Amino acid sequence: MPDLRLPLARLSLSLCIACLALLCAPTAHAQGNYEIQVYGAETVAPKNLMVELHSNFTPDGQKNTIDGVIPTNHQEHETLELTEGINDWSEVGFYVFTSWQDGHGVQWVGDHIRPRVRVPPSWHWPIGVSLSTEIGYQRAVYDPDTWTWEIRPIVDKTMGRWYLAFNPALERTFHGPDVNQGIGFSPAFKVSYDFTPVISAGFEYYADYCSITNPCPLHDQQQQLFAVTDLNVSPNWEINFGVGIGPTASTDHLIVKGILGRRFNWGHHPDVQ
Amino acid sequence: MITRRRFTQLSAMTAGALLGVNKLSADALAAPPSDITLEMAPFTVEASPKHHFRTVAYNGQVPGPTLRMRQGRPTSVTVRNRTPDPEVLHWHGLFLPSAIDGAMEEGTPMIAPGAEVHYTLTPDPPGFRWYHTHVSAGKGLTRGLYSGLHGSLLIEPVNDPGAYDAEAFLTLHDWGGHFEASSDGNMSPSYDASTINGKMLGFGEPLRVRQGQRLLLHILNSSATDVHWISFAGHTLRVIALDGNPVPSPQSVPMLRLAPAERACALVELNNPGVWIIGEVRKHIQAAGMGIVIEYAGSSGNPTWTQPDDLIWNYHQFAASGKTPVSGDDVRRIDLVFDSKFHGHGNEEQWLINGKSYPNTEEPVLTAGQRYRLVMKNQSTDPHPVHLHRHTFEVRQIDRSPELHGLLKDVVLAPAGLTTKIEFTANHPGLTLFHCHQQDHMDRGFMMVFRYA
Numbered sequence: 010m011p012d013l014r015l016p017l018a019r020l021s022l023s024l025c026i027a028c029l030a031l032l033c034a035p036t037a038h039a040q041g042n043y044e045i046q047v048y049g050a051e052t053v054a055p056k057n058l059m060v061e062l063h064s065n066f067t068p069d070g071q072k073n074t075i076d077g078v079i080p081t082n083h084q085e086h087e088t089l090e091l092t093e094g095i096n097d098w099s100e101v102g103f104y105v106f107t108s109w110q111d112g113h114g115v116q117w118v119g120d121h122i123r124p125r126v127r128v129p130p131s132w133h134w135p136i137g138v139s140l141s142t143e144i145g146y147q148r149a150v151y152d153p154d155t156w157t158w159e160i161r162p163i164v165d166k167t168m169g170r171w172y173l174a175f176n177p178a179l180e181r182t183f184h185g186p187d188v189n190q191g192i193g194f195s196p197a198f199k200v201s202y203d204f205t206p207v208i209s210a211g212f213e214y215y216a217d218y219c220s221i222t223n224p225c226p227l228h229d230q231q232q233q234l235f236a237v238t239d240l241n242v243s244p245n246w247e248i249n250f251g252v253g254i255g256p257t258a259s260t261d262h263l264i265v266k267g268i269l270g271r272r273f274n275w276g277h278h279p280d281v282q
Numbered sequence: 283m284i285t286r287r288r289f290t291q292l293s294a295m296t297a298g299a300l301l302g303v304n305k306l307s308a309d310a311l312a313a314p315p316s317d318i319t320l321e322m323a324p325f326t327v328e329a330s331p332k333h334h335f336r337t338v339a340y341n342g343q344v345p346g347p348t349l350r351m352r353q354g355r356p357t358s359v360t361v362r363n364r365t366p367d368p369e370v371l372h373w374h375g376l377f378l379p380s381a382i383d384g385a386m387e388e389g390t391p392m393i394a395p396g397a398e399v400h401y402t403l404t405p406d407p408p409g410f411r412w413y414h415t416h417v418s419a420g421k422g423l424t425r426g427l428y429s430g431l432h433g434s435l436l437i438e439p440v441n442d443p444g445a446y447d448a449e450a451f452l453t454l455h456d457w458g459g460h461f462e463a464s465s466d467g468n469m470s471p472s473y474d475a476s477t478i479n480g481k482m483l484g485f486g487e488p489l490r491v492r493q494g495q496r497l498l499l500h501i502l503n504s505s506a507t508d509v510h511w512i513s514f515a516g517h518t519l520r521v522i523a524l525d526g527n528p529v530p531s532p533q534s535v536p537m538l539r540l541a542p543a544e545r546a547c548a549l550v551e552l553n554n555p556g557v558w559i560i561g562e563v564r565k566h567i568q569a570a571g572m573g574i575v576i577e578y579a580g581s582s583g584n585p586t587w588t589q590p591d592d593l594i595w596n597y598h599q600f601a602a603s604g605k606t607p608v609s610g611d612d613v614r615r616i617d618l619v620f621d622s623k624f625h626g627h628g629n630e631e632q633w634l635i636n637g638k639s640y641p642n643t644e645e646p647v648l649t650a651g652q653r654y655r656l657v658m659k660n661q662s663t664d665p666h667p668v669h670l671h672r673h674t675f676e677v678r679q680i681d682r683s684p685e686l687h688g689l690l691k692d693v694v695l696a697p698a699g700l701t702t703k704i705e706f707t708a709n710h711p712g713l714t715l716f717h718c719h720q721q722d723h724m725d726r727g728f729m730m731v732f733r734y735a
Contacts, residue, residue: 051463131474133460167463170626203626206467241467241627280593281564 042067042081043088043106043118045235045253045266047174047199047213050137050165052127053094053272061247061270063088070261076186079150081261085109086118090270098129102143108151119152121145127163139163154185159195170203172211179221194221201239210238213251228258235266245272316360316400318349320371320413320433323364327430327457329571330485333475335457338365339430344480345453345504346433349413351405353439362398367425368417369393373435374543375411375526375692376672378403380712383672385416387640387731388713392417407674408439409526410500410545418725419506423459423471427506427542427721430455430480434502437526446498446549450489452478452560454512454540454572456505461630468624468631471507471722475571476562482571483561484585492579497550499560503540506721509665509695510572511563511595513537515588516554521600523547527674530602530688537563539595541667541695543719552578559587597680602688609678613653613705616646620696620718620728621661631662632726633718639727640717648708649735658702666723668702669693671715675706693719708734 044063053059063086070081087109092102102125106118127139143159158181165174180193187193195218201211213235219225235253242248247270255261325339340346351357363369370392372384380388382401393399412434419426434451458474475482491497499519503510513519518534525545538546561573568587575585622631623639635643648654655678660666669692677689680702696702717729 130462167626167628169629172627203624206624206627209627244467279591281590282566 042261042264043086044090044104045215045264046268047197048139048141048161048163048176049174050127050139050163052098052100052125052139053092055094055096056275057094058273058275059092059270060273061090061268063090063266063268065264065266067261067264069263076153077150078153079110079113083110099124099126104145106147119145119147137165154182154187156183156185157181158183172199172201172209174199190220192221194218194224201237207241208238209241213237230257231255231260232257233260233264246270316358318357319360319362320346321362321364322369322431325430327480329457329475329477329480330482333457333482333571337424337430340433344430346413346431348433348451349435351435351437353405353408353437356402356404358400358402360398360400361393363393363395366395368395370416371413372416373403373411373413375409376403377406377710378672380672380714385671385715387715387729388671405437408437409523410547411435411437411526412502412504412545414504419721420725426725427504428459432504434500436500445496447495448491449498449500452499452501452574454478454501454503454505454510455480456508459506463627467627469629473508473570476567477571478560478574481574483559483568483573484575486574488575488577490577490579491552493552493555495552497552499548499550500545501538501540501548502545503542505542507542509539509541510567511537511539511593512560513563513590514550514560514576515558515586516556517550517558519548519550521546521548524600524689525691525693527690529600531600533599536590536594539593541693543667543669543693544695556581557583557585559585561587563590563593565589597677597689598683598686600689601677601686606685606687609655609705613655615655615657618656618658619661620658620666630722630726633723633728635728635730640729643730645731645733647733647735650708650711653705653707655703655705658696658704660696660698660700660702663698665698666696666718666728667693667720668696669717669719670706672710672712673706673714675704678705679703
């Protein structure tokens, strides 16, 4: 008797994805979908290293080569993020972006470095506030803008079971077609609800309006909405999973994303510390 | 659901006529002077020149005045409330009638703002006790046990052995509380400053001693929520009493662990001249101020601290040696399960005893003279310093240890995820409150009342 479990599981997953896509909205295409995450204001504790693997797959993306950029359709992006806590108000993150696709194999895409500071806990602000800056390179076959810089204010707030985070990121291209665009505006927003101590779920919104002073037409904007869940299984683990749709022509239409993170302590931390 | 705050308000409104509660009036002012008068009023604690905390205090000082009473000798007391809120004063560890024990859940009337109460109490049992407010802090972190309303009380036994040359009272407290996300995923209080006797390390008067003395330290943790670990650099602490009750097996220890409301009495042989620190063992708490300088006569210079590497403590070492008598069928068992209900990562939990929060918790009925065993299964992820009013209990099992006996307390830290067993004899009829002494836990339901048949 044939084993029906695997086909059934695939069918179930496909149905879930299709239902989510239908619930959330129409169609789409790609943005820099290597690290899809709305940042919270908290930083990694000093003497701690956060290791995260961002796994993003595009079941329905750009199918044509445009300006020498490889189509995103059926691309699997694996991004390694290493974040080291410096003190109780700063950290430095480092990214290694890779892409895996039929016909292209596993490819290195680029690297970014991301220092971040936050309002220290001792200030007792009623909201979490943080500022990150990210600079890095990506190969032109994956992004025509090869050198980019981003500054990302981060504001978040936990209210009972609700969590809100807003990242109004500003971007600048140093090398590539968008050099003349000036400062780009790429906001991101997250709202989630704690259903149990372990399970939170909600929505994440990502956008790229092109220039902050001269937004591009809607069909050129990137707009993505993800249904996400966070599993708070342990303070040492970060687990996030989501399915997102892109309703504009410039956005990948369907993306499945996952983040698996593990926090490591450096050295010996006796209780007296 | 009636909140504790609302319940307090209602009780204050309905119960004010008992026990001679009066608005300050000519009658009140004409009352004969009491042996002890405690006046609660707004006060600013100067923990250091840079750390001021607006609070309320007894008699304009933090901690309140150290009181001494003689066991069994009736003592008249006046308690005056000059604060803007209803208040009540709890005599922690004493065998007092419910009407004056100082918990409105037991029927003690609240003292309205501007009012005062007069009563006479008979101090018992002897030992190191304390007094403190017993009101809810509401949703803030300034009232109740977060405030400066606490002080030490020594009930001197009829026959005091007095095997010491000098004694000192040290009160540990935390100030400037604010909520932060904790490791269990909920909001918990953390603090801006920690003090001993109201001062941060280096800002109070040193404790001056002489070589060759035997110093008896009475140490109280009056913190609203935090456990503290205390060491005396260069010296060993010989614990002779816990919660004011002599321990069957006094032990010399490198440090004390005191949960909120716990006390320890420790003898110190002053045989190491110098300038030392008694302080919190955990570095960040001592850095927040929890420490006091001990200065030998003729010594000077910077105080010395010796940092322990580990936190070491257990209750078992102080229990009686020898075979532990087995509790018979005559001891009635009461099972209590501690748990919490999640209200989001941005909220505190709601605390439950047997699935219910105060004021909806069960009210077990006790029979006078009967011995009871409380089997407390702590299913939560927090340890809880549970306190039984108006009675002393015997710690029988804790930390997966074999049964022990002889260790008498009124607060015990029930570890997370484990079962703690205590026994007591119901020999003080009247409503008897049982609760977690963490202010944020009791304010969110971790209380129950025992009734006598």
